[in-house]
Amino acid sequence: MKKRARVIYNPTSGRELLKAKMIDILNVFEQAGYETSAYATTPEPNSARDEAERAAKDGFELIVAAGGDGTINEVINGIAGLPKRPRMAIIPAGTTNDYARALHIPREDPLEAAKIVLKNQTVKMDIGQAGESYFINIAGGGQLTELTYDVPSDMKTIFGYLAYLVKGAEMLPRIKPIDMDLVYDGGEYKGKATMFLLALTNSIGGFEQIVPDASLDDGKFTMIIVKQANLVDMLHLIVLALNGKHINDPRVIYRKTNKVIAKSTDRMMINLDGEYGGDAPMTFRNLKQHIMMYANTDDIPDSAITEADVLEAEQKFMKEVEKLPEE
Numbered sequence: 001m002k003k004r005a006r007v008i009y010n011p012t013s014g015r016e017l018l019k020a021k022m023i024d025i026l027n028v029f030e031q032a033g034y035e036t037s038a039y040a041t042t043p044e045p046n047s048a049r050d051e052a053e054r055a056a057k058d059g060f061e062l063i064v065a066a067g068g069d070g071t072i073n074e075v076i077n078g079i080a081g082l083p084k085r086p087r088m089a090i091i092p093a094g095t096t097n098d099y100a101r102a103l104h105i106p107r108e109d110p111l112e113a114a115k116i117v118l119k120n121q122t123v124k125m126d127i128g129q130a131g132e133s134y135f136i137n138i139a140g141g142g143q144l145t146e147l148t149y150d151v152p153s154d155m156k157t158i159f160g161y162l163a164y165l166v167k168g169a170e171m172l173p174r175i176k177p178i179d180m181d182l183v184y185d186g187g188e189y190k191g192k193a194t195m196f197l198l199a200l201t202n203s204i205g206g207f208e209q210i211v212p213d214a215s216l217d218d219g220k221f222t223m224i225i226v227k228q229a230n231l232v233d234m235l236h237l238i239v240l241a242l243n244g245k246h247i248n249d250p251r252v253i254y255r256k257t258n259k260v261i262a263k264s265t266d267r268m269m270i271n272l273d274g275e276y277g278g279d280a281p282m283t284f285r286n287l288k289q290h291i292m293m294y295a296n297t298d299d300i301p302d303s304a305i306t307e308a309d310v311l312e313a314e315q316k317f318m319k320e321v322e323k324l325p326e327e
Contacts, residue, residue: 006038
């Protein structure tokens, strides 16, 4: 029986480029050996999540999330809790497209992004769990992480990164540290902090030096805690972070951890992939190699995939075996 794929796409993403190229996109997945159909999300809450769960339970072998990082997050939330999970592919059509950036998938042309499936390269991606929800890129808490809630979606679409920079400049003078109690592997931070972040990839808001040593499949979050900082400190740290020089700064705690328990005596809203995900207290767990994802592994640095050396060794071994004379 032929394998089946379901493309779940946001018809309003990417100035409706997805809708215009959908026939060609479906043909690409047909070429890859999948009998492919499409589902356009609706304004109803959890439309992409519910369709992803339905398709997975119906036995589809591949689910393609086409849209912004929010659409990808919803699809992940539809399948992450299932015992049998299909493979995934993504076609970016959002504002920042952090996940596509980390997987080195073309971000300007949906059709070229779809063609990644033809390379037949995959990564077993880590994902994060926060309470009953899942996230693919970042989780965090503190006033600076609330920035994404305040940028209107139409402003994101039109101005992209500029929208975040403008809003960030507006918010910085009002940002105040709050009491945090963060328990992580081998340690605990208890005190005032401006924010904490848990990253699964190296791309946050389009910037790739904030987590320069991120791994996609090692079972660890990269945790960043920014201690109490005034406006001048924050501006200095932002400049350092853009160049990856914040890691050893005494105002920052930078650690690898599989689990974090976050508490606060203040109200601390939790950000999951740029959206409000509830309030602390909350426990975060890294689900190691939880989703098999099509990716452009030729361009992903070896250091970002822990199994790369093993796979390369296996491939070399098989090539040597093929050279052996048959008995």
